[in-house]
Amino acid sequence: MAKILIVEDEKAINQLMKQNLVLQGHQVMQAFDGRQALEILDNKADLDLVILDIMLPYMSGMELIKEIEGIPVMFVTAKDGIQDKIKGLTSGAEDYLVKPFDMLELIARVNLILKRHKKDTTTFSLVGVEVDMVSQKVVKDGQEIILTPQEWSLLEVLIRNVNIALSRDKLLNMAWGYDFDGDARTVDVHIVKLRKKLGWEEQIKTLYKLGYRLETTA
Amino acid sequence: MRLWQRIYIIALLLFLPVLNVGLFMGARMIFNYNMDVTKGQASDEVHLLSRTIVKDIESLDYKQQMDDYIVYRVAEPYVNYITNKDANATLEVHYVGEKTTLQMGQQDISIYDTGDYPEIRVLELLEAPYENYQLFYFKPLDDFYKLWQSLKLVFGIISLCCSGVLAVVLYLLLYEMTVPLQRLTQSVKLMQKGEPWQAVEVEGHDDIADLTKSFNEMGAEIEAQMEQLYRESKTKQQLVDDLAHEMRTPLTAIYGYAEYLQKAPYTEEEKLDALDYIMSESKRLSHMGQELLTMAIFREDEVNVEQIDSVSLAKDISSLLQGSLREKRLKLIKSIKPVSFEGDRAMIVCLLRNLIENAARASDSGARIWLTIDKSDEKTIYMRIKDEGIGMEAHDLERITDAFYRVDKARSRSNGGAGIGLNLCDLIVKKHSGTMQFESVPKQGTTVTVLLPVQIERNEE
Numbered sequence: 001m002a003k004i005l006i007v008e009d010e011k012a013i014n015q016l017m018k019q020n021l022v023l024q025g026h027q028v029m030q031a032f033d034g035r036q037a038l039e040i041l042d043n044k045a046d047l048d049l050v051i052l053d054i055m056l057p058y059m060s061g062m063e064l065i066k067e068i069e070g071i072p073v074m075f076v077t078a079k080d081g082i083q084d085k086i087k088g089l090t091s092g093a094e095d096y097l098v099k100p101f102d103m104l105e106l107i108a109r110v111n112l113i114l115k116r117h118k119k120d121t122t123t124f125s126l127v128g129v130e131v132d133m134v135s136q137k138v139v140k141d142g143q144e145i146i147l148t149p150q151e152w153s154l155l156e157v158l159i160r161n162v163n164i165a166l167s168r169d170k171l172l173n174m175a176w177g178y179d180f181d182g183d184a185r186t187v188d189v190h191i192v193k194l195r196k197k198l199g200w201e202e203q204i205k206t207l208y209k210l211g212y213r214l215e216t217t218a
Numbered sequence: 219m220r221l222w223q224r225i226y227i228i229a230l231l232l233f234l235p236v237l238n239v240g241l242f243m244g245a246r247m248i249f250n251y252n253m254d255v256t257k258g259q260a261s262d263e264v265h266l267l268s269r270t271i272v273k274d275i276e277s278l279d280y281k282q283q284m285d286d287y288i289v290y291r292v293a294e295p296y297v298n299y300i301t302n303k304d305a306n307a308t309l310e311v312h313y314v315g316e317k318t319t320l321q322m323g324q325q326d327i328s329i330y331d332t333g334d335y336p337e338i339r340v341l342e343l344l345e346a347p348y349e350n351y352q353l354f355y356f357k358p359l360d361d362f363y364k365l366w367q368s369l370k371l372v373f374g375i376i377s378l379c380c381s382g383v384l385a386v387v388l389y390l391l392l393y394e395m396t397v398p399l400q401r402l403t404q405s406v407k408l409m410q411k412g413e414p415w416q417a418v419e420v421e422g423h424d425d426i427a428d429l430t431k432s433f434n435e436m437g438a439e440i441e442a443q444m445e446q447l448y449r450e451s452k453t454k455q456q457l458v459d460d461l462a463h464e465m466r467t468p469l470t471a472i473y474g475y476a477e478y479l480q481k482a483p484y485t486e487e488e489k490l491d492a493l494d495y496i497m498s499e500s501k502r503l504s505h506m507g508q509e510l511l512t513m514a515i516f517r518e519d520e521v522n523v524e525q526i527d528s529v530s531l532a533k534d535i536s537s538l539l540q541g542s543l544r545e546k547r548l549k550l551i552k553s554i555k556p557v558s559f560e561g562d563r564a565m566i567v568c569l570l571r572n573l574i575e576n577a578a579r580a581s582d583s584g585a586r587i588w589l590t591i592d593k594s595d596e597k598t599i600y601m602r603i604k605d606e607g608i609g610m611e612a613h614d615l616e617r618i619t620d621a622f623y624r625v626d627k628a629r630s631r632s633n634g635g636a637g638i639g640l641n642l643c644d645l646i647v648k649k650h651s652g653t654m655q656f657e658s659v660p661k662q663g664t665t666v667t668v669l670l671p672v673q674i675e676r677n678e679e
Contacts, residue, residue, distance in 0.1 A: 010471070012471035012498075019482070078467055099466040099467060100474070101474075103477045163483055210480065213483065
């Protein structure tokens with residue numbers, strides 16, 4: 001769980017990003033213009049990531065990034081020219097997200113930056129199951145549960161994209177890679193195994209026509 | 219072959235024969251004249267001698283001694299005299315008897331070609347009674363012909379020199395004359411390669427100078443038009459870039475919320491918010507498309523001129539905007555003088571609606587907006603929209619008619635503006651040959667004044 005500040009003047013986009021990141025368990029603060037962002041930055045220095053729009057009222061993202069020290073910044077903008085990207089990345093930003101973006105892309109990029117700065121989630125717990133993401137150890141009610149490498153990969157993807165529905169194809173690719181020799185059925189089989197081993201019958205939900213979702217709210 | 223080279227060759231071909239023929243004829247005339255003089259001299263000399271010899275014989279007075287040899291004897295000193303005087307010349311006395319064809323007192327002068335040089339021969343019969351004798355004078359004309367030959371040489375040299383000088387001078391002259399033409403060609407070639415027109419210096423007042431001047435004017439004109447085209451295409455490119463940029467934000471929101479609804483375990487409240495966003499952002503997109511379409515139509519359309527009455531115009535506007543004004547509890551205060559002017563009603567309505575909507579966007583709820591229409595002079599009417607809203611900084615005023623330019627991004631977007639309203643207004647005012655002025659004080663409000671001519675000048679008629 002990380003503390004993230006979103007600076008974006010479009011209320012709709014700001015809210016959307018917030019909701020997506022909250023799903024991941026992150027703590028999110030919102031600012032709608034440059035001044036507001038600066039105020040939050042001055043008061044709270046314990047942020048893990050700033051998501052910054054470039055075109056902002058009062059103070060542009062380019063100006064704002066000069067004021068930010070020690071916190072990774074990800075630009076999010078509708079400008080997708082090469083020059084804009086280079087300018088964004090050379091100004092000290094960690095990453096550059098172009099609108100329109102995909103939910104999974106936003107989450108993946110955020111996770112990557114957090115991991116790079118060792119601010120990512122290292123433990124995950126849900127209904128009596130403790131998962132250590134670093135040592136890949138799973139403990140249920142004080143007893144360690146042994147997972148096969150395939151099961152572990154699938155579990156990791158579900159945890160990294162918690163509360164988001166993932167299609168079988170997506171799970172297949174994300175967990176085992178594109179060259180994995182298997183089909184949608186393989187995913188179903190492993191999901192069943194995970195549910196059984198972890199006791200997550202309710203938590204790993206089957207969604208009609210969509211796929212599976214690991215839910216923390218259920 | 220270049221024009222000047224052609225002219226050069228033609229001029230040389232025409233002029234050189236004339237020059238040379240002239241020189242040759244001149245030389246020939248000198249030769250003939252000299253020949254006549256030489257002939258005349260010889261003839262005179264022979265005639266004088268013939269008369270003298272006859273007189274000498276008659277003065278001898280002893281006719282009895284008259285014999286065949288008396289003529290020779292009398293003539294001898296003269297023969298010697300001739301030889302002494304001119305070593306080449308020879309005088310002889312011949313007895314011809316009856317066989318001569320020559321008449322008495324007549325001379326036969328002729329030129330004989332004898333090998334080295336021609337010689338002059340003069341024959342004359344003595345006067346009666348010695349008409350059986352004839353004087354025969356001959357002299358090779360070597361001096362004369364030598365002179366003639368050197369004369370010919372001199373003329374030849376003169377001819378060659380003249381031809382040479384002429385050729386060189388003509389060459390230089392013609393070449394010099396075509397230099398401006400070559401410079402012009404160079405400039406045109408450069409332009410062909412896409413470089414800007416480089417003005418060619420105009421020299422003198424001849425045809426080439428005229429041509430150069432015309433080319434310079436044409437070059438400048440083309441340059442100006444290229445510049446204009448470039449600027450227009452840049453503006454258009456900017457518009458397209460801005461449009462792409464502007465479309466991304468609503469698209470991101472629409473896609474994002476739809477995806478959220480599909481993949482996330484949303485709450486009821488989240489669902490309603492997401493649907494709200496999807497709807498309002500879709501509306502924004504469609505509004506943007508509509509405004510762009512309106513602009514495209516207005517840009518293409520000719521101004522459909524009709525008489526517009528200010529009172530009915532204001533009535534239309536206020537009924538059109540009633541709903542949105544009431545929503546924000548804004549008061550529209552109208553001060554309309556009944557004036558009539560020419561214009562495209564649809565466009566003017568669109569113009570006023572946009573300006574008032576802008577004023578409404580800048581205003582806080584409960585504020586007032588003033589609309590004034592009146593004549594500023596006989597030929598111009600003005601329409602003024604005044605608000606007491608947030609106002610603008612001076613540097614924003616310069617750019618507000620640019621498409622998608624927003625003074626306060628967050629505020630105007632949340633109020634539903636697509637960002638091309640003023641761009642459209644500007645277009646409409648320009649189409650009516652009017653002007654639009656903005657005055658603004660931050661936090662106090664903005665005043666827009668549109669000046670329109672009462673009568674629109676028609677170009678076609």
